[in-house]
Amino acid sequence: MSKPLHKDLSFWIVVVTLVGAxxxxxxxxxxxxxxxxxxxxxxxxxxxxxxxxxxxxxxxxDLDVSKKTFPWQAPRFNPRLLQDAAPQVVIIPTExxxxxxxxxxxxxNVVIGVRMSANxxxxxxxxxxxxxxxxxPDQMPPGQFDFIAKQSSGALEALQAEVKNKLGLVxxxxxxxxxxxxxxxxxxxxxxxxxxTRPVAQTQNQSGMYNFSFQRxxxxxxxxxxxxxxxxxxxxxxxxxxxxxFPMIRRTPGQTSDALEQTKKIFIEQLGLELIExxxxxxxxxxxxxx
Numbered sequence: 001m002s003k004p005l006h007k008d009l010s011f012w013i014v015v016v017t018l019v020g021a022x023x024x025x026x027x028x029x030x031x032x033x034x035x036x037x038x039x040x041x042x043x044x045x046x047x048x049x050x051x052x053x054x055x056x057x058x059x060x061x062d063l064d065v066s067k068k069t070f071p072w073q074a075p076r077f078n079p080r081l082l083q084d085a086a087p088q089v090v091i092i093p094t095e096x097x098x099x100x101x102x103x104x105x106x107x108x109n110v111v112i113g114v115r116m117s118a119n120x121x122x123x124x125x126x127x128x129x130x131x132x133x134x135x136x137p138d139q140m141p142p143g144q145f146d147f148i149a150k151q152s153s154g155a156l157e158a159l160q161a162e163v164k165n166k167l168g169l170v171x172x173x174x175x176x177x178x179x180x181x182x183x184x185x186x187x188x189x190x191x192x193x194x195x196x197t198r199p200v201a202q203t204q205n206q207s208g209m210y211n212f213s214f215q216r217x218x219x220x221x222x223x224x225x226x227x228x229x230x231x232x233x234x235x236x237x238x239x240x241x242x243x244x245x246f247p248m249i250r251r252t253p254g255q256t257s258d259a260l261e262q263t264k265k266i267f268i269e270q271l272g273l274e275l276i277e278x279x280x281x282x283x284x285x286x287x288x289x290x291x
Contacts, residue, residue: 067095073114073146075100082112082150089158091121091147091166101146109155112148118167119287121147125159126171128285132225135176135286141167168290176284178231181224182276183217183267185236190272192246199241212244219244220273228260231282236273246270 063075072085075096082105094101094115101115104124111124118141123131145167149159163169202213212219216239221232227249247270249263260277267273 064096064100067100069095070146070148072112072148075114077103077105077112077114079105082107082110085112085148085150087151089149089151089155089162091145091159091162094144094146096144096146101144109153110150111156111159112150114146115144116147117144118169121145121167122163122169122171122287123285125149125156125163126173126285127156128171130222130225130231132229133231133282133284135284137169137287137289140287141169164290169287170290171285171287173283174286175281176286177279177281178284180278180280180282181228181230181232182278182280183221183224183232183234183236184274184276185238185272186268186274187272190270192244192270193272194243196241196243208248210244210246210248212242214241215244216241220271223249224263224275227263228256233278233280233282244271 065075068074069092070088070090072081073096074081096102096115098115104111104113104116104120106112106124106127109127113120113124116124119131119134119136122128123134124147128134147159147162149155149162151158160170196214198214200214204211204213210223217234217236221234224230224232246266249259249266260275264275267275
């Protein structure tokens with residue numbers, strides 16, 4: 001009496017061989033992108049030979065290229081990092097130290113950054129333009145982070161959810177009464193503020209001097225906000241592009257009022273602009289800890 005097929009070892013060897021061959025053929029011929037999809041979703045291997053990578057990208061030797069978990073992590077920004085990255089939303093503690101990292105970039109609603117503190121991650125997630133116009137809780141999450149948000153839609157909303165889950169932070173835009181600096185036109189034809197004749201934006205700062213070409217007045221607001229950590233309200237009414245030249249502002253800890261008085265004098269004499277201390281409602285990004 002012959003043995004039943006399901007108890008015949010040679011039968012099962014043939015079945016397994018045929019099924020395996022069919023699976024391999026299907027993956028190879030029918031789904032050629034399957035392997036690429038798997039690879040792109042996995043963390044990139046750490047760099048084995050950092051010296052080779054430094055030479056290949058012509059970067060300074062003190063940049064650390066070895067601390068890489070995902071393909072988009074890099075000591076310096078390259079536009080291709082955003083272009084080539086697969087759709088994903090990630091926040092992880094950085095392993096980079098200065099001078100590596102320390103950068104962020106955004107394109108429409110896509111953002112990426114390496115070795116940035118939690119306040120910058122929140123700023124990027126909520127598409128906020130100014131650190132000065134942020135109100136932070138007493139204690140922010142310590143450390144620095146690498147992050148990316150890239151999706152066909154809703155990338156920033158997804159990053160906001162990740163900021164809430166990973167960093168325990170949420171934020172809202174609120175009108176807040178606060179100290180401000182108001183910028184007004186005092187007189188025209190000042191030596192350091194002249195209408196541009198060449199439509200080429202340039203920054204050629206010389207020793208101790210700001211030197212901008214074909215720039216709008218908003219650049220002055222940015223400099224002042226960075227220096228004095230106060231919102232600046234532009235009431236100059238100047239809408240054109242200008243060549244701007246004036247001495248650099250030097251502010252040292254404990255000498256803010258002296259530096260501000262010196263800046264007022266520079267702006268009047270060199271730019272014809274009056275800088276006024278005041279108090280006004282300003283839209284702020286208020287960051288809060290999740291209860």
